[in-house]
Structure formats: structure tokens, C-alpha cells
Amino acid sequence: MRRVNKDFNAPPDALQRGFEDKKNDLLKRKSDHQFDGRIYNNAVKQELREIYHNKCAYCESVMSDDAFTIEHYRPKKGSYSYYWLGYEWSNLLPVCEKCNNSKGDRFPVEVPSRVSKNSDKKSRVKAPLLLPNSSELDIDAMKADHPYLLGEKPYLLHPEIDEPKDFLYVKSNGELASQIEKEENKYHYERADQTISLTNLNRQILILNRRKLIENFENLIKTQTVILLKEKDNQHDWDSSIKLAFFGVFGFIENQLKDDQEYTLTAWRTWRDIKETLFKAICKDNQEIEQLLDYALDLYKNSRRVG
Numbered sequence: 001m002r003r004v005n006k007d008f009n010a011p012p013d014a015l016q017r018g019f020e021d022k023k024n025d026l027l028k029r030k031s032d033h034q035f036d037g038r039i040y041n042n043a044v045k046q047e048l049r050e051i052y053h054n055k056c057a058y059c060e061s062v063m064s065d066d067a068f069t070i071e072h073y074r075p076k077k078g079s080y081s082y083y084w085l086g087y088e089w090s091n092l093l094p095v096c097e098k099c100n101n102s103k104g105d106r107f108p109v110e111v112p113s114r115v116s117k118n119s120d121k122k123s124r125v126k127a128p129l130l131l132p133n134s135s136e137l138d139i140d141a142m143k144a145d146h147p148y149l150l151g152e153k154p155y156l157l158h159p160e161i162d163e164p165k166d167f168l169y170v171k172s173n174g175e176l177a178s179q180i181e182k183e184e185n186k187y188h189y190e191r192a193d194q195t196i197s198l199t200n201l202n203r204q205i206l207i208l209n210r211r212k213l214i215e216n217f218e219n220l221i222k223t224q225t226v227i228l229l230k231e232k233d234n235q236h237d238w239d240s241s242i243k244l245a246f247f248g249v250f251g252f253i254e255n256q257l258k259d260d261q262e263y264t265l266t267a268w269r270t271w272r273d274i275k276e277t278l279f280k281a282i283c284k285d286n287q288e289i290e291q292l293l294d295y296a297l298d299l300y301k302n303s304r305r306v307g
């Protein structure tokens with residue numbers, strides 16, 4: 001998962017028109033409203049594809065046409081129906097079939113479903129907020145980042161509101177885990193943990209793909225290290241040789257952080273903690289190699305700073 005920017009105030013025209021058209025029926029029939037699939041038409045899909053570079057909002061896999069689905073972050077049907085958000089732009093995410101099937105219409109929140117009548121505690125949101133003294137919808141309170149909705153303290157991370165890097169940790173074997181200890185902040189821990197289990201982010205293929213990415217980085221550095229050390233005695237210009245050996249590899253890893261690449265969270269974590277995630281395994285306590293890699297990384301980072 002990665003953080004994505006979407007302008008909640010600028011829904012695609014087709015979605016806006018569709019919502020206006022269906023609004024009365026939606027408010028009258030509530031969860032019995034027949035959602036019109038044509039409203040999520042090509043224009044809406046196309047815009048989601050572009051914003052997300054054709055990747056799943058949850059697992060960051062590139063999606064084929066067949067695997068592409070439109071997910072309702074808050075479910076429009078089911079035991080907790082947020083029917084009034086069925087055509088809401090901030091509630092729509094492009095999600096692969098696997099993640100979507102796994103999540104289904106679940107949407108756990110921290111607050112209880114019900115609180116006693118006179119309590120000032122919050123409970124799960126069950127109806128839209130209306131404008132004061134009116135039967136008109138409060139459009140702002142339909143946005144996923146509005147306090148009215150955030151007040152129910154959802155567990156599932158929202159890639160357009162939350163920063164997944166603050167919650168999710170990628171282990172060297174490719175598994176995802178919570179970045180935060182349970183004792184440190186229970187709600188944050190639960191958010192990471194439940195997001196992983198709701199969307200099944202630790203399914204085998206995803207673990208494998210993340211691990212392959214890390215192993216690929218490791219192998220590239222390893223290969224260059226071996227070549228360089230073999231020719232060490234014939235080197236006249238050591239710095240140039242190091243640059244030649246490693247800059248391409250470091251550049252390749254950094255390139256995997258770009259929006260349109262798959263599994264950028266994995267690449268980001270590997271690159272940020274490269275000494276821990278890659279160097280340690282390559283050096284195996286060999287100080288010469290450790291110094292070489294540290295030096296190569298410093299050279300690279302300095303060159304980036306100057307450039």
C-alpha cells in the first residue's frame with residue numbers, strides 16, 4: 001500500500017451526474033437502492049487507473065483488465081451499509097479482485113455499534129449527516145476524511161488519508177507486519193494488523209513477490225561486490241571503479257520507489273534501511289566488504305545531493 005493523492009472535491013463528471021440522478025431514490029430506499037453499475041463507467045475507472053498507475057490500492061500489484069474492480073472502502077451493502085456513500089468519490093478505490101474478495105463487505109471500527117441513548121460516546125455511523133433543519137445531505141460529511149466518518153475510528157487504512165509507511169513494516173522474508181507495537185498504541189497497531197488480515201496482504205503470492213524484489217536487490221549488490229574485489233589490485237582510480245560498480249544498482253533500487261512501480265513500500269523500506277536490510281546479509285561480518293559498501297553508499301548519496 002502507498003499513499004496516493006486524490007482530490008475529494010473533484011469527482012469525475014459521470015459520477016457526480018449519476019449521484020445527482022440517484023440521490024432521491026438512494027435516500028428513500030437506503031440500502032435497498034439498486035446501485036447502477038453504469039455510473040462507475042469507463043471514465044470513473046479510467047481516472048482511478050490513472051491516479052493509481054493501474055495498481056491495486058491495497059496490495060500494489062499491477063492489475064489486468066480482468067482483475068480490476070471498484071471497491072467501496074465503506075461498504076454500500078451488507079450488515080453495515082453506508083448506502084449514501086455508494087457513489088462517493090472518496091469512498092471508491094481501484095482494487096484487485098483478490099483483495100476485494102477478501103475484504104468483502106467488512107468494515108470494522110473501534111467504536112461500538114451502539115451506545116446507550118444518553119451517552120456522549122460515539123458509535124458506528126449508520127446514517128448520513130443532514131444539513132441543519134433540512135433533509136439535504138451534508139456533502140462534506142460524506143468525504144472519507146471528514147470528522148463525522150473518522151470519528152468511528154475505522155481499522156482499515158485508507159491510502160488517500162493515511163500514510164501506510166507509518167503503519168506497515170516489511171520483513172526481509174517479504175511478510176507485512178505492524179510497524180507499531182501493541183503496547184505503544186493499540187489503535188494504530190490494530191489498524192495495521194486488521195488491514196493486513198482484511199485484505200489478506202500476507203497471501204503467499206504477495207509475500208513471494210516482495211521477497212523476490214528484496215532478493216533481486218541483494219543479488220545485484222553482491223555481484224558487483226564480487227567483481228570489484230576481484231579486480232581490486234588492478235584499480236588505478238578506486239572511486240571511479242566504485243561508482244561504476246554500484247551507482248547503477250543504487251539507482252535501480254531508488255527507481256523502484258516511483259509511483260508507478262509495484263510494491264513500492266517494500267522498496268522504500270529496503271532502501272531506507274539498506275545497511276540493515278541488504279548490506280548485513282551481504283557482508284556477513286566481513287569488515288572489508290562492509291566498509292566498501294558503506295563508502296559506495298556515501299559516494300552515491302553525496303552525488304545525489306550535489307546533482
Ligand SMILES: [Zn+2]
Nearest residue numbers: 056059096099
Ligand atoms: Zn490487491
